[in-house]
Amino acid sequence: MTSIQLLGMAAGSISAITFLPQVIKTWKTKSAGDISLLMFTFATISVIMWLVYGIILRDIPIIYTNSLVLVCSLVMLYFKFRFGKKTTTTTEL
Amino acid sequence: MTSIQLLGMAAGSISAITFLPQVIKTWKTKSAGDISLLMFTFATISVIMWLVYGIILRDIPIIYTNSLVLVCSLVMLYFKFRFGKKTTTTTEL
Numbered sequence: 001m002t003s004i005q006l007l008g009m010a011a012g013s014i015s016a017i018t019f020l021p022q023v024i025k026t027w028k029t030k031s032a033g034d035i036s037l038l039m040f041t042f043a044t045i046s047v048i049m050w051l052v053y054g055i056i057l058r059d060i061p062i063i064y065t066n067s068l069v070l071v072c073s074l075v076m077l078y079f080k081f082r083f084g085k086k087t088t089t090t091t092e093l
Numbered sequence: 094m095t096s097i098q099l100l101g102m103a104a105g106s107i108s109a110i111t112f113l114p115q116v117i118k119t120w121k122t123k124s125a126g127d128i129s130l131l132m133f134t135f136a137t138i139s140v141i142m143w144l145v146y147g148i149i150l151r152d153i154p155i156i157y158t159n160s161l162v163l164v165c166s167l168v169m170l171y172f173k174f175r176f177g178k179k180t181t182t183t184t185e186l
Contacts, residue, residue: 004149011142014135021131034127038114042107049104056097 009061016065019043019072026076032083040080044073102154109158112136112165119169125176133173137166 001009026032047070054062094102119125140163147155 004146007142007146007149011139011146014139014142018132018135018139021135022129025129025131026127029127031127034119034122034124036115036118038118039111042111042114046104046107046111049100049107053097053100053104056100 012061012065016068019069019076023072023075023079026079026083030083032076032080033085035076035080035084037077037080037084040073040076044070044077047073105154105158109161112162112169116165116168116172119172119176123176125169125173126178128169128173128177130170130173130177133166133169137163137170140166 022035026035047066050062050066051070053059054066115128119128140159143155143159144163146152147159
């Protein structure tokens with residue numbers, strides 16, 4: 001594997017878990033008032049398109065990465081509808 | 094251009110603007126308490142790696158897409174530090 005391929009794989013791995021901290025934070029705080037519904041709608045649509053793209057091209061890294069992102073995006077859409085009206089009153093960063 | 098390339102371009106275009114609704118929402122509400130700092134930290138790191146990857150491979154779509162995402166991610170990191178302690182009290186979805 002070349003160093004460029006390694007860089008791409010590392011970038012893809014971090015991309016795959018980008019939404020995970022948000023899922024954990026929202027699950028803990030039960031508060032999603034500040035979060036944009038449209039952001040996770042866009043994320044879900046684009047990730048489904050990437051999945052179809054990856055499946056057609058039989059590109060395992062694209063399928064794997066976007067499957068993880070899709071799960072997080074769908075969980076965040078659920079959290080947004082469930083906890084979107086509530087906001088935290090804590091002062092945490 | 095094949096239909097698969099078109100699908101990839103469409104997916105990339107939506108990916109590029111995924112964070113834009115969040116930037117607009119946070120700019121309007123001045124509230125980012127519910128947003129995960131780690132999410133945008135991961136996003137910024139991965140997007141910089143994708144940019145380096147795209148520049149090495151001279152891949153214009155990767156460079157273009159990730160430049161837009163990087164701008165939104167950096168703005169969101171700034172908003173998180175600026176507005177992270179405040180939360181909205183509205184009941185909007």
